[in-house]
Structures are given as structure tokens and as C-alpha cells.
Amino acid sequence: MEITNREIQVAKTSTELTFQDILGAWKVRWGINRMNYKVEPGLYSVGKPDSNSPVMVSANYKLSFDMLRKELKGLNTWILVLDTKGVNVWCAAGKGTFGTQELLNRIAIVQLAKVVSHRTLVLPQLGAPGISAHEVTKYSGFKVIYGPVKAKDIPSFIHSGMKATEDMRTVRFSTYDRLVLTPVEFVGTFKVSLMIFGILFLLNILGVGPFGFVDFYAYMGVVIVGCVLTPVLLPWIPGRAFAWKGWLLGLIWAILVNVLNGWPTVPQYSILRALGYLLILPPVSAYYAMNFTGASTYTSFSGVLKEMRVAIPAMIISIFLGAVIILVNNFIIL
Amino acid sequence: MKNYYLKNVATLKLESPKCTGCGKCIEVCPHQVFVMREGKSVIVEKDRCMECGACVKNCPFNVLEVKPGVGCASAIIIGWLTGTEPSCDCSGSSGGCC
Numbered sequence: 001m002e003i004t005n006r007e008i009q010v011a012k013t014s015t016e017l018t019f020q021d022i023l024g025a026w027k028v029r030w031g032i033n034r035m036n037y038k039v040e041p042g043l044y045s046v047g048k049p050d051s052n053s054p055v056m057v058s059a060n061y062k063l064s065f066d067m068l069r070k071e072l073k074g075l076n077t078w079i080l081v082l083d084t085k086g087v088n089v090w091c092a093a094g095k096g097t098f099g100t101q102e103l104l105n106r107i108a109i110v111q112l113a114k115v116v117s118h119r120t121l122v123l124p125q126l127g128a129p130g131i132s133a134h135e136v137t138k139y140s141g142f143k144v145i146y147g148p149v150k151a152k153d154i155p156s157f158i159h160s161g162m163k164a165t166e167d168m169r170t171v172r173f174s175t176y177d178r179l180v181l182t183p184v185e186f187v188g189t190f191k192v193s194l195m196i197f198g199i200l201f202l203l204n205i206l207g208v209g210p211f212g213f214v215d216f217y218a219y220m221g222v223v224i225v226g227c228v229l230t231p232v233l234l235p236w237i238p239g240r241a242f243a244w245k246g247w248l249l250g251l252i253w254a255i256l257v258n259v260l261n262g263w264p265t266v267p268q269y270s271i272l273r274a275l276g277y278l279l280i281l282p283p284v285s286a287y288y289a290m291n292f293t294g295a296s297t298y299t300s301f302s303g304v305l306k307e308m309r310v311a312i313p314a315m316i317i318s319i320f321l322g323a324v325i326i327l328v329n330n331f332i333i334l
Numbered sequence: 335m336k337n338y339y340l341k342n343v344a345t346l347k348l349e350s351p352k353c354t355g356c357g358k359c360i361e362v363c364p365h366q367v368f369v370m371r372e373g374k375s376v377i378v379e380k381d382r383c384m385e386c387g388a389c390v391k392n393c394p395f396n397v398l399e400v401k402p403g404v405g406c407a408s409a410i411i412i413g414w415l416t417g418t419e420p421s422c423d424c425s426g427s428s429g430g431c432c
Contacts, residue, residue, distance in 0.1 A: 301403025
């Protein structure tokens with residue numbers, strides 16, 4: 001029997017992000033190439049690690065990998081990158097790709113037991129939904145320590161003897177955290193918005209218009225209210241359900257649009273049109289705000305389901321009634 | 335500012351008699367739902383649970399139970415439309431979740 005010794009492969013990486021890395025990060029925030037921003041899974045070295053250096057586990061989403069390595073300045077560590085199909089740690093853990101099985105496989109593939117003499121892995125805490133720490137230990141002999149939620153806390157975590165404080169273990173959702181997520185939400189609406197403009201254009205041609213500039217900015221405004229303003233102002237808007245928060249700000253916007261167009265003082269601006277806007281615009285904003293549940297760090301499946309069971313029928317009824325009223329109003333002025 | 339979501343919806347359950355107080359759930363919970371009291375883990379902030387399932391996966395004694403799922407409206411809508419389980423497969427079109 002022949003025993004073959006596979007070569008241990010380690011890729012060198014640095015803690016400095018290049019212009020390309022920063023540009024790439026900016027692009028994915030705007031939804032460009034977001035689902036194909038990957039690094040090769042495997043073992044990486046930062047600085048000059050030896051057999052006693054800590055092993056940090058990460059996902060192969062390049063944004064995750066870059067955020068980790070840029071915080072490792074001055075440290076000598078190993079990074080074990082799992083194949084999460086280019087998805088970040090938390091979402092991949094939820095899907096199970098950042099999981100026990102993949103971790104065990106990757107430990108074997110890179111022959112980690114030959115690279116380091118200790119038997120400890122540092123995992124990001126947000127990887128925990130996919131990993132059974134006790135099973136990893138049972139099958140590989142490696143002990144799992146959950147590190148901080150944020151990569152920036154890693155140096156102090158390592159210097160304090162791998163102890164994550166309660167503060168390091170808590171997920172936050174600051175105004176900045178929410179703000180960086182809004183461009184993707186906004187860009188994601190473009191396709192639907194173009195379809196809506198197409199339908200309004202057709203209605204104009206068919207003579208059931210006129211849909212014009214006011215309709216355009218009323219709609220674009222409500223998209224921004226739902227996708228950007230509601231997420232940014234989230235904790236300060238009264239109520240708890242995302243759809244409700246979006247509806248409330250959408251209602252304010254609808255009233256503003258009506259008032260800007262002279263309602264109720266200008267008699268040409270009919271009550272039907274005003275009512276139409278009040279029925280159509282708030283649910284549009286509510287819908288986009290509701291979709292932000294997916295980007296938030298604290299909504300549960302049961303909770304989102306509960307709010308959707310009420311919100312979706314209400315949105316459909318409201319938009320349908322509003323559309324009927326607007327069309328009736330257009331026939332009257334024709 | 336702390337973010338709170340809907341009340342009384344989380345499906346998290348803890349079978350207290352079986353708990354050994356190892357503290358793993360406290361370590362992995364991203365929202366500080368548990369505290370240790372008299373050598374056992376106790377749910378103190380159930381409304382903050384986002385059903386991520388980290389505690390269930392990392393409990394060596396199977397004391398915890400939660401109906402795991404994604405708290406993402408667009409995933410649930412896609413699930414309804416395609417008749418599949420909601421998952422974080424945003425396929426690049428919408429949602430900042432993954």
C-alpha cells in the first residue's frame with residue numbers, strides 16, 4: 001500500500017486593503033456583482049504564523065474576508081476560509097453552508113492538524129447558527145471558541161486571552177449599519193419601478209392618463225421613503241412592525257405630495273386624486289420597508305410572518321382601491 | 335438605541351430540568367436572551383429572540399427548541415410564490431440579507 005503525502009497549501013494574504021478591494025466593497029454595497037464576490041476557500045496566513053498561532057475561521061464572501069484581515073494588523077494568524085458560495089458568515093450559517101459539515105471537511109482538506117500544534121478554532125459568533133461546537137470537537141478534536149461579532153474587536157479579544165465580553169457578543173444595528181444597507185435595497189427596486197412606469201405610459205397612450213411628473217416624483221419619493229428613510233429612522237418611528245413604520249412615513253409623504261399640489265385649496269386638484277395618493281403611496285412604502293426585515297439583525301421568522309399576514313392583504317386592498325379611484329378621477333376630468 | 339420587534343411571537347423554548355448550566359447558549363446568543371440563574375440558563379428576553387437557532391445548534395444536551403427560519407419578508411414571499419421553504423437565496427435581486 002502506498003501512502004501519499006498531500007502537500008499543505010497555504011496562501012499568503014495581507015492586512016492592507018488595496019484600491020481594488022475598496023472599490024469592490026463599494027460596488028457590492030450598490031448591488032454590483034454582489035452574488036459573485038468570492039475568495040478561494042482554504043488556508044491563508046497573515047503575518048508570520050507558526051504552529052502555535054490562532055486559527056480564525058471565515059466565509060468566502062470577499063467582503064467578509066477583507067473585513068476580517070484588515071483588523072489583523074500586527075498579528076500572526078491563520079485564516080481558514082470555508083466555502084460558503086460567496087455568502088457572508090451570518091446568512092451562510094442560517095443556510096447551513098457555514099456549517100459543521102463544511103468546517104470538518106475544510107479542516108481535513110487543508111490538513112489543519114499538521115499545520116498547528118494546538119487544537120483550537122476561533123469562529124465568528126454569527127457563525128453559531130450553522131455550527132455545532134460540540135460536534136466539531138467530537139469529530140475533529142478541535143475545540144471551538146466563538147469570537148466577537150465584529151472583526152474590529154478581534155485584537156482585544158486575542159489580547160485578553162480569547163475572552164469575548166458581553167459587549168463583543170451583542171449584535172447591534174446602528175444608524176450607520178442600516179445606512180450602508182440601503183443602496184442595495186434602493187437599486188433592487190429599479191426593475192419593478194421600470195415596469196410600473198411602463199404600465200403608466202401604456203395607460204397614457206390608451207387615453208386613461210394623464211400620468212405625469214407629479215405621479216413620477218410621488219412614486220420615486222415613496223420608494224426612497226420605504227427603502228432609505230424608514231431603515232435609517234427605524235428605531236425612532238413609533239410601532240414595531242416594519243410594514244407599519246413604512247406605512248406611517250409613506251402616509252406623511254402622501255399628505256405632503258397632496259399639499260404641494262395645492263390640495264385642498266386649489267379646486268382643480270380633486271379630492272379623488274388626493275384620496276388615490278393616500279391609498280396607493282403608503283402601502284408602497286410599507287412594502288419596501290417590510291422587505292428591510294431581511295437586512296435587519298433582529299427580526300424573527302415568526303414575527304415577519306405575523307406582520308405579513310396582516311400587511312399584505314391590507315396593501316393589496318389599499319392599492320387596488322386607490323388605483324380604481326385614480327382611474328375614475330381620470331375619466332371624470334377627461 | 336435598542337431595537338425591539340413584535341412581542342410574544344418567538345417560538346423559543348427551554349426545558350429547564352435538563353439544563354446543566356454549561357452556558358453555551360449565553361455565549362452564542364446575539365441578543366442576550368438568556369442569563370444564568372442558580373446554575374441554569376433562563377430565558378429573560380424572549381421578545382428579543384430572532385430565531386436564528388444558534389443556541390439550539392450549540393446546546394450539547396438538547397435542552398432548547400426553536401422553529402428556525404429566516405426573518406426576511408422577501409424570502410417568505412418567494413417561498414409562497416414558488417411553493418418552497420423560505421431561504422436566504424436572494425439571488426442578487428433584493429434584500430440585503432445575503
